[in-house]
Amino acid sequence: MEKEFIPYEQALELKELGFSERCLKSYYKGSSLLEGHGNVYDTPAPTFSQCFRWFREKYVLSSWIYNSDVKKYCFTILQNGRIVKSHKELLTYEEAELECLKKLIEIVKQK
Numbered sequence: 001m002e003k004e005f006i007p008y009e010q011a012l013e014l015k016e017l018g019f020s021e022r023c024l025k026s027y028y029k030g031s032s033l034l035e036g037h038g039n040v041y042d043t044p045a046p047t048f049s050q051c052f053r054w055f056r057e058k059y060v061l062s063s064w065i066y067n068s069d070v071k072k073y074c075f076t077i078l079q080n081g082r083i084v085k086s087h088k089e090l091l092t093y094e095e096a097e098l099e100c101l102k103k104l105i106e107i108v109k110q111k
Contacts, residue, residue, distance in 0.1 A: 003094065005045045006101060013105050015043050019054060023047075048097055055104045063104060065096045075100035077107070 006014070008027050026042035046054070055061040061079050068074045068089060073096035077085045085103050090096040 004047045004049075006048055006051055007098070008043070008045075010051075010098075010101055010105065011043050011045050013109075014046065014051065014054075017105065017108055018058075019044060019046065019051075021046065021050060021054065023050065048101065051101055051104075055108070059104075059108055061104055061107065063100050065093060065100060075103075077103060079107075 005011075005025060011027055021044065023044040023046045025045040027045050028042050052063055055063070059079070061077055061084070063075060063077045065073055065075045072089045072091065073093050074086065074088045074090070075096045076083060076087075077100065084107060087096070087099060087103070090099060
């Protein structure tokens with residue numbers, strides 16, 4: 001189940017960008033340990049799905065991950081119907097998912 005939640009480093013970055021949605025879990029007092037029913041002083045630990053929805057709704061940044069080859073995955077990010085970033089050939093779906101999230105964070109930080 002822990003694979004569903006974004007890593008601590010990206011959770012901190014999202015918190016800095018203003019992510020404050022209610023999450024099932026949080027990172028407790030600066031640690032990378034997930035706990036249930038997070039408290040307001042902890043860092044929210046959203047799922048990847050929550051993050052991608054947040055970027056769609058708040059910044060109009062859509063993204064998707066797709067299979068480019070039998071064992072390779074890619075991601076593409078769109079903003080207002082235009083390709084902002086496309087990355088090719090990561091080894092696993094999970095790697096593509098994390099790299100896509102990192103790129104979304106980077107795009108918003110540059111604005």
